[in-house]
Amino acid sequence: MLNIQLIIEERPSDIGNFMVGRLLPFREKRMVGPFSFIDHMGPVAMNDHNNLDIPPHPHIGLSTLTYLFEGNIMHKDGLGTQIEIKPGQVNWMTAGKGIAHSERTPDYLRNTDKVLHGLQIWVALPKHLEQMEPEFFHADVDQIPAWEENGVRYKLIAGEVMGHQSPIPVYSPLYFLELKTSAQQTIKIGDKLFGESAIYILEGAVESDGNKFEPKQLLVAKESSLCEFTMHAHTTIYIFGGEPFPEERFIYWNFVASTRELIEAAKERWLAQDYPPVPRETEFVPLPPQSKNIK
Template structure:
């Protein structure tokens, strides 16, 4: 019997600049461990007149994780952070009680052809830290733990697993792992994982209990401790998961929280422009009208 409980196909979502592939949330699976939102950006080929310009927008109750495969994004936030995200590095922004940030094509790329490809991830915060002070942490690519195992190359992007710990300052037990290979490889790694677990195939494919799976699929395991599969040659995949929270988390727009009243207050504060400002930015994104999502 297969250990795969749910198969989630990428669904196109318009973020205002270009289409992304949405993986989480999904109607049958709102979260995997503390991971509540995952978008696959691109790969997008942008012309010299096309740029990413996500204007200042707010977050509460979560940490964002930006991880690029190709391209660059200039991050600016209400803490005064101004930093370019490069492939392989990790931007970890904790919203807590409230933060505002923008994401744009860096100035030196705005008049040339370019390519953008990566993952945008939201990680919910545990109840005791949902309203913490906002913060920002950047981890360079070379600081992430890497190792070889069973003819595959592993990289621990965030969290703890395989007896290793990423320097990214997470707030609950979780893991986000990149695995690559060049030749067929069989992995038995369930004993190294915990909580809920999902596998995203970026390139190549895997086989599990006689079933084959390919790109743009998110596979949610029934039991992380039974995680075993065969990777086809030249496969790149991402494992992520961890301990789920005991309380339910709600999502409205860019707000995540276990208390709907806090989200309602954030909606009002944003409408009345009471959130902190991003230095040098003046655009304002109106609050959308949409229902809560579990």
Template sequence: MQSNVGLVIEEKAADIGNFMVGRLLPFRKKRAVGPFLFIDHMGPACLKEYQNLDVPPHPHIGLSTLTYLFEGSIFHRDSLGNAVEIKPGAVNWMTAGKGVVHSERTPEYLRDESKFLHGFQIWVGLPKALEQSEPSFYHIEKEALPTWEENGIQYKLIAGKIEGKSAPVPVHSPLFFIEIKTEAAQKIDIGDRLYGEVAMYVLEGSVRVEGNTYGTKQLLVAKKASLCAFETNEETTLYLFGGEPFDEERFMFWNFVNSDKAVLEQAKTDWKNQNVDAFPKVPGDEEEYVPLPEPRQYK
């Protein structure tokens, strides 16, 4: 029987400012899974009293960002005027559209003490018609996310829709982002609820797929979402990402995503020149910014 596991992506280290993350997407053999373009696994990290997360104001276009924490806290500020602390289980959903700027830092009340930080940073592409839309931001508390249990299996729908369930995160295309937890070994066949493409990330524990065992720090990409079936070990936490892919190719440079390279070139020029009409300042965090990186190549 032919395997449904089309690709196993090993988590690789990457830097975001003074913080190390495990980058899952993009990967040279797989640029996206459904509309998901970029997935970073932050931590787990224990930051001492003199260590803090400090990602100064930086721009985005043509995508939505999704932040989801397992541990710790991040204070988000953006050029729309939002200033929000995100804690574990909540969702920050920011749609950049034609352009937005934001910063992510350790909250002031935690900066002089030890703390943990662990979570996901995710980029989701926008449909072509919305790539130049007005930017927006939504914060969704953890209590608003759908959770349910089936035969000892705990589910949480963090974003998107699956059969009979819908999360309040205002996504722009058909997608799903699901947390699954088991305390005992379980057989799970969820393929009949999924659509498009799907990838699995095991945060804790391990899964067995078609006779092979996979653990943490790997992203499994399935050939067909409809064949998504697996077994977990006793205590396992995993995440399924996926949905319908776009018809058009998406180009990526740094924090910019678009189906038109000319739009990316203009964004690069605007950010390099600090054009505040294209990329306004972030209220309350106006002293710093992340410069345009070199070399200027597309991914």
């Protein structure tokens, strides 16, 4: 039995000129371990007149993780980073006390037809590191641990679990796993997981105790032990989780913090344009109304 506490359906959310499927936060489950925000982007087909254009915007108190299945994104940030994110690579930006970044279709693709599909994730920082200096890390495809076990192909995108460790510099105990099957397989890895856990079904289906679960569903476990479940043939899922923090986290717009005071200070800094600028970017995104406050 899968031991499911909650089933969360993707909800459409507008992030500017782009619609995504939002999974976390959810009113009944704000976080899973340190994971505070998960968006499923696409797949979205864009023609030569449509591009991803997310202007510079700020973050505090978290690390962002971008993982693409299809398409390309040009990432620029206030550290001076300028790097193209390609499918299978991991883009990991740690905001700490504050950073701004932009995400756009690369110049060489802007006048072409293209598809964008992937996951964008926020991982909250532990309280003692909320105000750390911003950092950036990028991992190529061949740096991500990958292995096969009992007919299931695994990738450990971030964290440490099942005797493997990703090179991504995470700041609390967590895991973000990809599982793929060609044929139907029974999965028994619950005893290797810890903290809080959830499964996101990208394609195919998962079955447990006579119940079938399909794409665009997030299954939150009651306990870290996911027990036993069956992946249908040609299924891809993501298992993520880890140790939850003892303190509550507040979210406003792109800010995550353990106190409202930190968020208020971040808002004032943004209005004063007191974040290191993103090179070759001039747009300014105003603060959203209070109604955008998630928690």
